[in-house]
Amino acid sequence: MTNLPDWLTDGRNSATLAAMLDPSSSSSLESLAIESRALTLRRFGRTMTLYAPLYLSNYCSSGCAYCGFASDRKTPRRRLEPDDIRRELTAMKKLGITDILLLTGERTHNADFDYLLRSVDIAAQEMQRVSVEAFPMSIREYRALADSGCTAITIYQETYNRERYEALHRWGPKKDFIERLETPARALEGGIKTAGLGVLLGLSDPGEDALSLYRHVRYLGRTYWRAGLSVSFPRMRPQTGGYEPPFPVDDHSLARIIFAFRIALPDVELVLSTRESAAYRDGMAGLGITRMSIESRTTVGGYHDPENNGKGQFDVFDDRSAHEFCNAMRAKNIEPVFKNWDPAYNGPADVNNTILHPVKPQPCL
Amino acid sequence: MDYLQLGSYTFSSRLILGTGKFSNATVMLEAVRASGAQLVTVALRRFNREQLADDLFSPLRALPGITLMPNTSGASTAAEAVRAAQIARELSGSPFIKVEIHPNPQHLMPDPIETFEACRILAKEGFLVMPYIAADPVLAKRLEEVGCTSVMPLGSAIGSGQGLATAEMLNIIIRESNIPVIVDAGLRSPSEAALAMEMGCGAVLVNSAIAVSDNPPAMAGAFAGAVDAGRKAFKAGLMPKSSFAIATSPLTAFLGAKV
Amino acid sequence: MITLELNGKQQIVPPGSAVTDLLSIIGSVDNNVAVVINDRIIRPDKRSTHQLQEGDRVEILIFAGGG
Numbered sequence: 001m002t003n004l005p006d007w008l009t010d011g012r013n014s015a016t017l018a019a020m021l022d023p024s025s026s027s028s029l030e031s032l033a034i035e036s037r038a039l040t041l042r043r044f045g046r047t048m049t050l051y052a053p054l055y056l057s058n059y060c061s062s063g064c065a066y067c068g069f070a071s072d073r074k075t076p077r078r079r080l081e082p083d084d085i086r087r088e089l090t091a092m093k094k095l096g097i098t099d100i101l102l103l104t105g106e107r108t109h110n111a112d113f114d115y116l117l118r119s120v121d122i123a124a125q126e127m128q129r130v131s132v133e134a135f136p137m138s139i140r141e142y143r144a145l146a147d148s149g150c151t152a153i154t155i156y157q158e159t160y161n162r163e164r165y166e167a168l169h170r171w172g173p174k175k176d177f178i179e180r181l182e183t184p185a186r187a188l189e190g191g192i193k194t195a196g197l198g199v200l201l202g203l204s205d206p207g208e209d210a211l212s213l214y215r216h217v218r219y220l221g222r223t224y225w226r227a228g229l230s231v232s233f234p235r236m237r238p239q240t241g242g243y244e245p246p247f248p249v250d251d252h253s254l255a256r257i258i259f260a261f262r263i264a265l266p267d268v269e270l271v272l273s274t275r276e277s278a279a280y281r282d283g284m285a286g287l288g289i290t291r292m293s294i295e296s297r298t299t300v301g302g303y304h305d306p307e308n309n310g311k312g313q314f315d316v317f318d319d320r321s322a323h324e325f326c327n328a329m330r331a332k333n334i335e336p337v338f339k340n341w342d343p344a345y346n347g348p349a350d351v352n353n354t355i356l357h358p359v360k361p362q363p364c365l
Numbered sequence: 366m367d368y369l370q371l372g373s374y375t376f377s378s379r380l381i382l383g384t385g386k387f388s389n390a391t392v393m394l395e396a397v398r399a400s401g402a403q404l405v406t407v408a409l410r411r412f413n414r415e416q417l418a419d420d421l422f423s424p425l426r427a428l429p430g431i432t433l434m435p436n437t438s439g440a441s442t443a444a445e446a447v448r449a450a451q452i453a454r455e456l457s458g459s460p461f462i463k464v465e466i467h468p469n470p471q472h473l474m475p476d477p478i479e480t481f482e483a484c485r486i487l488a489k490e491g492f493l494v495m496p497y498i499a500a501d502p503v504l505a506k507r508l509e510e511v512g513c514t515s516v517m518p519l520g521s522a523i524g525s526g527q528g529l530a531t532a533e534m535l536n537i538i539i540r541e542s543n544i545p546v547i548v549d550a551g552l553r554s555p556s557e558a559a560l561a562m563e564m565g566c567g568a569v570l571v572n573s574a575i576a577v578s579d580n581p582p583a584m585a586g587a588f589a590g591a592v593d594a595g596r597k598a599f600k601a602g603l604m605p606k607s608s609f610a611i612a613t614s615p616l617t618a619f620l621g622a623k624v
Numbered sequence: 625m626i627t628l629e630l631n632g633k634q635q636i637v638p639p640g641s642a643v644t645d646l647l648s649i650i651g652s653v654d655n656n657v658a659v660v661i662n663d664r665i666i667r668p669d670k671r672s673t674h675q676l677q678e679g680d681r682v683e684i685l686i687f688a689g690g691g
Contacts, residue, residue, distance in 0.1 A: 015602055033616040222543050225506045251620050283619035383691030393689060408690025409658070411631040411683065414651040420686040422656040438690050448663070452685060455665050456658040465691075523691060550691070572691035 002178050007219035008160065014211050014218075020260035021207050029256055036259035036288040039266045048329055049269070049291040049340045050322075051099040051131070054088055055300045055313065056080050056119050060105030062172030064158075066203065066236065066243040068313050069105050071172065075311060078300050079111050085119055089126040091303035095295050095322045098128040098339045101154065103313075106174050107135040117148055124149025129341040131196070135173070136183040142190025149346055153187045154196035155180070156234065159204040160212030168203060184220055194228030195220060196271065201254065202236030202245025210257050214264060230269035230291065233258055237275050237314055251280060255287075262288035274318040281318050282328050294325050367600060369545060369568050371404075371514050372460065372493040374432065378403045379562065380592045381434070381547065382585070383572025384421060386524075392581050394424050397431070400585035406434045406463050406570070409449050409456075422456070434495065436463035443482035450487050462487060463517065464496045473523040477504050481511070488512030497549055500531035505538045505546075515544050515567065521551030524573045528557040532564070539565040555584075555591030562595025563603060626678045635682070643671035650684065658685040 011018070019025055020032060057079030058069045069075060080088065092100065102119055104111045116134055123130045131152035132145060142153070159165050162177050169175045184195035197216055199209040217229055235254055236245035249257075261270060272281055272289045274296040281292060296319075297303055298312030320328070326336040368375040382402040387393035397405055407421055425431055435453030440446035443466070450462040464483050467473040475497050481504070487494045493514040498504055500518040508516055518538055521527030528551060529535065539546045545567025552558050558569045571588050578584035625636045630650070637646055643659055643666055659666040660683040666674050676682070 029620075030615050030617050037616060222541055225541060252617075255617060255620055279619060283617075287616055384689040385691045387689060390689075406691065407687040409685050410688040410690070412650065412652055412657050412686050413631075417651070419688045420656055421689060422687045423654065425687075433687070435687065436690060452658045452660060452665060453687075455667065456656075456685070457687065570691070 004162065005181075005219075008181070008212055008215055010215070011211070014214050017214050017260055017264040018207075018211055020263060021210055021256065023253070023256065029252060029259070032256060032259035032263065033287050036262040037286060039262055040286065040288050040290065043266055044290045046286070046333055047290070047335050047337050048285055049099070049337045050097070050294050050325075051101055051129075051291065052092055052095070052097045052293055052295050052303075053101045053103055053133075053273075053298065054085075054092065054123075054303070055103045055298060056085070056116070057104045057108075057111035058300050058313070059108040059110040060172075061108045062106040062174040063170035064174060065168045065170060066200065066245070068311060077110070079115070080119070080301055082118065082122055084301060084304075085122050086126070087304040088301050089123060092295075093126065095303070096338050097295065097322070099131075099341065100127050100129070101131045101133055101293070103132075104134045106172055113137065113141055117144055120145055120148045120150045124343065124346075128339050128343060131194075133196075136179055137186070137190075139186050139190040142187045142192050146191040146193075146346075149343065150192065151341070151346055152194035152196060152228070152230075153184070153192050154198070154230075154232065155183045155187070156198040156200060156232070157181060157213070157216070158200045160199065160209050160216070161204040164204040181216075184216075185224070188220065188224040188227045194230060195224075196230040196232060196269075198232035198234055198271075200234050200236055201249040201257070202247055205247055206249050206253060206257065210260070214261070217265060217268060228269070229265075230271055231261060231265070232271040232273065234273060234275055237317065255284070258284060258288045274316045275314055276317055278318045278320055278325075278328070282332065285329060286332055286334055292325075294320075295322050367596065371495075371545065374461075374493075376403045376432075376568075378589070378592075379566075379568040379596055380558070380589050381406065381549075381568055381570040382575070383570060384408075384425075385572055386576035387581065388576075390418055390421060390424060393421070393576070394428065396575050396581040396585040397425070397428060399582035399589070400575070401589045402585075403430050404432050404434050404461070404568075406436045406572075408436055408438045409453055410439075432461065433457045433459045434461035434463050435459065436465045436497075437483070438465045438467070440466050440483075441468040441476070441479070442466070443479040443486070446479065446483040447486050450483075450492060451490075454492065460491065460493045461514075462492045462494055464494060467497075467523075475499060475519070477501065481507060484508055484513050485511045495547070500534035500538060502534060502537040502541060505542060509542060509544050513544065515547050516542065517547045517549040517570065519550035520548045520557070520561065523550045525551050526553035526574065527551050528553050529560060529564075535561070535566070536564060555587045558588050559591040559595035559598075562592055563598050565599055568592075626676065628676060628679070629681045631682070631684060637676060641676050643674045643676065646676060646682070647671070647684070652684060656686060659683075660685065 059077050060069045060071050063070050130150050132150050133154040165177045269291050270289050271291040273293045296316050329336045369379050378401045380402050381404045383406050437446040437449040446466050466476045466479045480496050484494045484496050495515050497517045505516045521530040547568045548561040548566050549570035553574050561569050575581050575584045626639050628635045
């Protein structure tokens with residue numbers, strides 16, 4: 001059994017975060033909110049970056065106990081073919097979306113790396129920014145994704161508690177805890193510009209997971225110092241699998257985690273999806289969250305033909321249209337930002353690029 | 366124990382001393398002794414028979430527990446700095462080199478481009494490279510990337526005594542660095558040295574503040590105490606500062622009552 | 625006699641002088657110096673045998689005070 005890396009277990013730099021996360025701490029939730037809001041305003045201004053997810057396929061080879069798409073579930077499986085993808089993208093663009101997240105399950109024969117790469121290629125022609133949330137890949141695969149126009153990847157560790165992780169990921173490639181842990185580093189090594197991290201709140205002790213997640217972000221930030229980093233806060237909700245989260249996180253606890261992260265990581269993008277209700281998202285906008293998904297369909301496709309097709313990976317709680325959502329943001333004096341990137345900035349980060357001419361010193365010895 | 370790790374060397378003292386501007390070598394050696402410093406920086410200069418006392422090599426070596434860190438002051442280009450480093454290593458036997466390239470003799474600000482090139486070469490040649498730089502967080506990471514053992518950002522201009530004018534940048538450098546950050550230049554008082562250590566610096570380098578004091582050995586001792594205090598405070602964990610006022614209507618009202 | 629450039633100034637030494645002879649002439653009695661001739665470092669173990677040539681650029685360097 002490979003040892004856990006030092007950066008994950010070393011608690012010396014996460015004491016401040018730990019103090020904020022402690023519900024019995026002297027910092028009231030309101031005081032954390034005030035500080036979080038002030039930092040968010042200063043660094044990010046009055047904006048909310050928007051994106052939408054596109055599920056390319058729900059084929060999966062893994063057996064995650066908590067997921068509606070686990071390979072032993074009866075969910076009908078499908079994947080989008082190139083024409084399907086183009087139709088979905090057209091529908092999404094009509095909603096104003098320019099920044100998309102492509103999703104697949106764990107690596108399968110039906111939705112393998114080549115399929116993903118082709119899909120990224122298609123999406124990059126239509127969208128301003130393409131991110132991917134799929135399966136752990138090799139450095140070479142990430143470089144190929146980056147070359148095709150993918151600028152960010154999201155990969156949740158789900159839980160940083162190894163015992164819980166191995167119990168929950170019952171079979172399939174996702175069972176490998178260390179491989180998943182090392183994934184964001186491989187992506188950044190391969191030239192992906194931004195790595196999105198997160199834990200699925202509810203699977204394990206949230207305080208412990210939050211600390212580990214923070215350490216992961218700090219480790220990546222110090223090592224891949226040119227990289228962008230973002231943190232999401234997916235909270236287990238009722239979903240198609242019927243899995244009951246053993247460590248449910250209530251609204252106050254989630255808010256505390258988000259505020260603490262903003263204070264501890266003032267420059268990192270914090271993301272909240274449509275798993276959360278409209279009221280919750282509106283409340284958190286401006287207090288710490290800087291990026292949100294909108295118009296989400298968590299079924300395969302679903303934008304082109306909304307009357308569609310089976311159960312999603314999770315139930316969408318905030319099902320407002322982009323228009324309604326934007327109105328809500330503006331009512332809070334927050335500008336919804338659909339385009340925060342241009343493909344002109346794409347291309348892998350070349351860490352060895354230097355314009356300096358090497359100096360040849362006089363030999364002395 | 367809380368050691369400063371530089372390459373394969375471990376030091377218990379986090380105060381590094383410069384040897385310039387002292388009225389004479391005897392006072393300088395007294396100050397080094399009083400400071401408890403284990404790493405001392407020296408410059409390479411031409412031998413001058415009229416000033417044999419300028420030579421610090423023997424007297425410094427006679428002090429117990431001292432490791433020399435030659436510096437490249439006088440160099441204005443990477444090539445000159447590399448050459449000086451090679452000569453210095455040959456003479457001292459020490460792998461440490463403080464890369465100090467300041468082409469402008471007025472403000473003595475370090476040249477980042479020549480410094481980077483020199484460090485790139487010297488790191489490959491096996492030196493323990495300690496670059497003196499402006500408090501530039503990106504330059505610090507690039508130097509770390511090419512194999513420097515530490516980075517030495519300035520607190521303020523050499524000899525200016527303006528203290529930690531670059532504090533905000535230093536904070537970023539310290540947060541993001543995987544190697545020790547050693548504040549060098551501009552520290553005027555022991556309290557500033559303590560503050561630098563409280564911020565999380567690995568060590569501080571002090572020269573002018575001690576050398577030009579009326580009583581350099583006493584001042585050196587004071588700096589030693591301050592560095593020790595600051596480091597202990599950092600390790601113990603300082604109370605977080607909070608700078609925000611209370612809003613008039615609660616921001617968290619939308620969450621409702623806690624369940 | 626041969627003429628050298630020593631630390632930027634002219635210095636004459638008898639022909640056939642080795643580095644150690646030069647060091648005696650200039651009053652460097654211990655070996656706390658670095659010797660660089662025409663950009664090449666001359667180590668202590670070579671100083672008694674390395675012969676100086678007309679026009680050599682010699683630098684004799686010490687460690688002195690400096691931050």
